[in-house]
Amino acid sequence: MIKFSNIFKSFSPANEVLQNISFEINSGELIFVTGSSGAGKSTLIKLISALEKPTSGEIIFEDQNLSDLSNIDMPYLRRKFGMIFQDHKLLFDRNCFENVALPLSINDTTSVDINRRVRAALNKVGLLDKEKVMPITLSGGEQQRLAIARAIVSRPSILIADEPTGNLDKKYADDIMNIFYSFQQVGVTVIISSHEAPQSPIKFKELHLINGELGNKDVPLLS
Amino acid sequence: MFRYFHNHFQALIRAIIRIKSNWISSIIMIAVIGITLCLPATGFLLVKNASQLSSKIEYDAQISVFLSKDISDDQIEFIGSTLKQSNLVKNLHFEPKLKAWEKLQTKLKLNSLDAGISENPLPDAFFVTLNSLDTAVIESLHDDIQNLEGVNEVIIDSGWIKKLRSILYLIKVALFVLATLLAIVLIVVIGNTIRLQTLTYQNEIELSRLIGATDSFIQRPFIYTGIFYGLGGSLVNAGLLTVIIEIFNRIAYKFEHILGGSIVLYNLSLNEYLLLAALSMIIGLFASYYAASQSLKKIEKNF
Numbered sequence: 001m002i003k004f005s006n007i008f009k010s011f012s013p014a015n016e017v018l019q020n021i022s023f024e025i026n027s028g029e030l031i032f033v034t035g036s037s038g039a040g041k042s043t044l045i046k047l048i049s050a051l052e053k054p055t056s057g058e059i060i061f062e063d064q065n066l067s068d069l070s071n072i073d074m075p076y077l078r079r080k081f082g083m084i085f086q087d088h089k090l091l092f093d094r095n096c097f098e099n100v101a102l103p104l105s106i107n108d109t110t111s112v113d114i115n116r117r118v119r120a121a122l123n124k125v126g127l128l129d130k131e132k133v134m135p136i137t138l139s140g141g142e143q144q145r146l147a148i149a150r151a152i153v154s155r156p157s158i159l160i161a162d163e164p165t166g167n168l169d170k171k172y173a174d175d176i177m178n179i180f181y182s183f184q185q186v187g188v189t190v191i192i193s194s195h196e197a198p199q200s201p202i203k204f205k206e207l208h209l210i211n212g213e214l215g216n217k218d219v220p221l222l223s
Numbered sequence: 224m225f226r227y228f229h230n231h232f233q234a235l236i237r238a239i240i241r242i243k244s245n246w247i248s249s250i251i252m253i254a255v256i257g258i259t260l261c262l263p264a265t266g267f268l269l270v271k272n273a274s275q276l277s278s279k280i281e282y283d284a285q286i287s288v289f290l291s292k293d294i295s296d297d298q299i300e301f302i303g304s305t306l307k308q309s310n311l312v313k314n315l316h317f318e319p320k321l322k323a324w325e326k327l328q329t330k331l332k333l334n335s336l337d338a339g340i341s342e343n344p345l346p347d348a349f350f351v352t353l354n355s356l357d358t359a360v361i362e363s364l365h366d367d368i369q370n371l372e373g374v375n376e377v378i379i380d381s382g383w384i385k386k387l388r389s390i391l392y393l394i395k396v397a398l399f400v401l402a403t404l405l406a407i408v409l410i411v412v413i414g415n416t417i418r419l420q421t422l423t424y425q426n427e428i429e430l431s432r433l434i435g436a437t438d439s440f441i442q443r444p445f446i447y448t449g450i451f452y453g454l455g456g457s458l459v460n461a462g463l464l465t466v467i468i469e470i471f472n473r474i475a476y477k478f479e480h481i482l483g484g485s486i487v488l489y490n491l492s493l494n495e496y497l498l499l500a501a502l503s504m505i506i507g508l509f510a511s512y513y514a515a516s517q518s519l520k521k522i523e524k525n526f
Contacts, residue, residue: 091427102430105233108226
């Protein structure tokens with residue numbers, strides 16, 4: 001589904017953030033991108049979700065080379081991903097319902113469909129009773145779940161989360177992780193960046209970054 | 224096709240929501256546009272009314288026929304009857320030179336001896352009111368009269384109307400320049416407001432980009448806001464002009480006996496108001512499109 005071949009990424013010539021990264025993600029897999037701070041997790045996540053372009057190397061997504069895509073096609077590619085950001089990126093001038101509805105309005109969904117799908121997404125993360133509430137009044141864990149509802153509302157085949165549990169205590173973090181696992185169970189590819197791989201009941205692949213290089217022997221690297 | 228209209232309808236709704244959510248600044252913005260439009264519009268209104276007035280006055284255009292000094296009474300009578308016969312002549316008035324000289328002396332409080340003028344310098348004259356406006360007809364009449372024996376000089380008195388018209392034309396040109404400058408001012412003011420709005424909605428713009436909104440999708444509500452500003456401004460302008468005209472007409476009515484006639488300002492026509500509205504909406508569209516696309520370029524994607 002996603003194939004990275006010899007990816008290099010640098011923001012300045014002296015500073016190589018990612019070096020010679022090669023891996024393949026298959027449809028329906030659970031992936032953890034791990035590593036200490038500054039190892040390049042966020043950059044790798046950005047490359048996977050096509051928010052950044054690699055300095056060199058090749059990224060193939062669904063048989064398409066991303067470097068062939070023009071800037072005009074980029075937004076349409078991004079709609080295939082459900083993104084969950086480190087800082088949630090919720091809009092605090094809109095209520096929960098409107099926050100979740102945002103990707104659908106971009107997608108030309110009709111208002112009947114929007115109502116139905118937003119409620120389904122809120123129900124999935126357990127926030128259906130808060131649809132009229134402003135997100136500022138939600139707890140950290142609830143905000144994270146709202147962000148997840150927004151990511152899944154357009155039914156993406158890939159869910160990408162950048163440190164989704166970074167600021168949460170263990171109980172909330174487990175809740176969030178269970179939500180991700182449940183999506184992986186129904187066939188969604190789930191990619192999560194995290195400080196370290198959790199004790200997961202589900203089989204997963206780990207992409208362990210050390211100073212911008214893949215360093216995990218468990219991962220079947222491409223030669 | 225349906226999608227296209229649905230998209231635009233959504234953008235329209237979002238623009239209305241945004242205008243509503245900061246309605247105070249929106250009202251101020253619309254007032255600024257309305258007042259700015261009002262300046263050249265009032266000018267055009269005055270010029271339009273003055274042109275209408277000048278076309279009414281034109282019916283009273285005159286030809287003055289000055290006769291030679293050594294003309295005989297028979298010749299004067301002949302010229303008079305010739306002029307009377309012409310069907311272009313509406314009214315004919317003969318002014319003998321003696322009477323004209325007396326009139327002039329009383330008017331200037333002048334004594335001919337004091338002034339060192341020994342004889343009457345004025346000629347006999349016919350003043351002819353015409354019933355035609357056609358310059359070609361007037362010109363040929365002018366030539367015909369000029370060729371009559373005993374006629375010294377023929378002056379078409381409609382000249383001042385030409386002057387008035389050229390002055391009005393000049394004012395029109397000046398107003399056009401003023402309107403162009405004010406249009407630029409409006410573009411800058413609307414553009415700057417839209418730019419500030421894009422900064423207010425920066426989070427939303429960034430997020431929309433991250434989740435796959437196209438730039439035109441993000442720009443659209445801002446562009447609609449600009450168009451709304453233009454439309455609102457033109458409505459304010461129409462209201463202001465109507466009030467100005469009403470006040471002017473009431474004051475003019477009070478002074479009617481002093482001015483010796485009624486002066487009534489007429490409002491712009493519906494078509495002219497529609498044209499103004501279209502122009503200010505185009506200004507709004509242009510300004511907001513430019514400002515939104517410029518600041519979208521500046522807002523970096525970061526997450």
